[in-house]
Amino acid sequence: MKVVIFGASKGIGLETVRRALEAGYQVRAFARSASAIPDTHPNLEKVDGDALDPEAVRAAIGPGDVVIQALGVSLTPQNVISPVTLFSNATRVLVDAMKEVGATRLICVTGFGAGDSAGRGGFFYQAFGRQGLLKRAYDDKDIQEWIIRRSGLDWTIVRPGILTDGPHTGRYQVLNDPREWRVGKISRANVADFLVKQVESDAHICDTPVLIE
Template identity: 55%
Template sequence: MRILIIGASKGIGLETTRQALAAGYDVRALARSATSINQSDAKLEKVQGNALNQQDVEAALTGIDVVIVTLGVGLGDLFKPVHLFSEATRVLIAAMKDKSVNRLICITGFGAGDSQASIAPLQRIPFKIVFGRAYDDKSRQEKLIKQSGLDWTIARPGVLLNGARTGRYKVLREPAEWRNGVIARANVADFLVKQIEDRSFIGASPVLVN
């Protein structure tokens, strides 16, 4: 299968690109800085483009079977209005329907959507102050995905750390289990790549923690 990874040039996106290639998938990596991806593989196609640009996204979807969205914002963006997640998702959903691509895997985070209610009381105020703008937009993003009619899976990792992929992490599917925690970016990527062919989490938005 051919995989499109949006936001592939750093962080979880770059690690997902590496792991998808290692698993034998053909990968098209879309990012504004795609040319900076320090990875050479015959199965990797680097595409410089903007996730907010309809033409860029439609072109990137040609011949694609599965889309993985790993967009992120910098620390400096957390204190300004954030619209990237919802606006890029709105563009993507329209393009996926136009191109008849149905499988969407997207990373948001613990605290987005209905998982916000599971934030511990003492964490809610600092979380809102620091991450509120970004997570309000991630919540809008999740709503768009859930209303899209696509075969979607939303992954909500806890606090992200660097570190090796271990494969040892918890996938908390039920709301009663949801809690914050830490998880390595490489383990988040491990979950995302597994969802390319695992259909058991379609229509689910689990929390990922160690």
């Protein structure tokens, strides 16, 4: 089985590349700077490309591949002040490409506060995160989730809490019930652990789990 990871050059994407290789999968790492990924492995293929380029995205996916989308944007003044469109536009391109080539399994990282988890993080998270510096990004993540929910694919939307650079421990909470949703910290490595565990699992298809440690 091949796992295609978009946004693979850093953050959660890079950690997912590493966890997927450890799990024995063939991995295609797609990013604008994929060739700069320091890891080498016989099962790793690095593809430089733009997630907004339909031809490049379509060429990176094959029938039956499992796709993990882990895109991110930097917290720059531009992304704080101006509308962010990367998440929604790239997801439209990806969903169309998957349908064209016959790939049906999509695992996507958004974040706690997106979609119907908005407003559940408490005053400070709302004021300084979801409705503060991250507002533009989360407005676009809302659209991204809407696109995925209506895609007809076997999707899982993963909403991690506040991300850290902590180690991979495999110890974290998966909150499925909206009554349990709350903000908390989680390492990017542990998010990656959960993503890879979904590759051959149907436990969270059409589900939106929140992850915290």
